[in-house]
Amino acid sequence: PVDRPERFKPEYEVLYRALLAAPGVRLTANSHAAARRYADWLGVPARRIRVIYNGVDPLPEDGAPDDEALAARFRAATGESDFTLGTVMRLDENKRPLLWLEVAARLLRRAPRARFVIVGDGPLREACQARARQLGIAQRVLFVGRSHRVGFWLRQMEAFLLLSLVEGLPNVLVEAQGAGLPVITTDAGGAAETIRPAATGLLLPGGPDLDPEAVAGAIASLRADPARRAAMGTAARLWARETFSVEAMLARTVRTFTA
Secondary structure (H helix, E strand, C coil): CCCCHHHCCCCHHHHHHHHHHCCCCCEEECCHHHHHHHHHHHCCCHHHEEECCCCCCCCCCCCCHHHHHHHHHHHHHHCCCCCEEEEECCCCCCCCHHHHHHHHHHHHHHCCCCEEEEEECCCCHHHHHHHHHHHCCHHHEEEEECCCCHHHHHCCCCEEEECCCCCCCCHHHHHHHHCCCCEEEECCHHHHHHCCECCCEEEECCCCCCCHHHHHHHHHHHHCCHHHHHHHHHHHHHHHHHHCCHHHHHHHHHHHHHC
């Protein structure tokens, strides 16, 4: 709770401690990073907090007619492209969409035929569109907005980038890997636990001081190696299915409450 000060209430500590003292009560978290934070906050051994990863179903890949038409118009407007970098996120300060666009601009200098798809909405949407124009990349960036067809949009991408400052266990990284995409993410909260670094994705440093040029360079290397991307995508799909399935989540839950 202390990591989300806007949601924190002073009575939380008293309530958590009282619950942990009660027989039969288990405290769980959906990542080891969150478990460590709870343990530090409450002053209890980390082993007291059981980790149950989220169960994430694969997303359907079909698109509605409007999605198909929007994607087709974007492909026509951007011409032949050898690489589409995408994301699905809320456009707010925590997800750092303005930094995402800075990375896109630098990647475009290295790969002029690259294009970008951003799915999601939020308070920074207008600022993001203005920034894309300022950077001279507006014609290469598609702002999809909110969508109920996320699986369709993942299918339009070759790689997935998320630059969050704070995370719990981001389902979207699991969904992207389940769609066969290599993911690039910051070491924020449980985000690092959703990937196998260098096998299913790339792990960037956490914290506020992320260099967009370095990020663009890492993505450019991945873009230039289709065989590596394909291998990572295959591994990512298997990893997501085995580690973050609903069946695996239920099995961990049963073990937690019957041990």
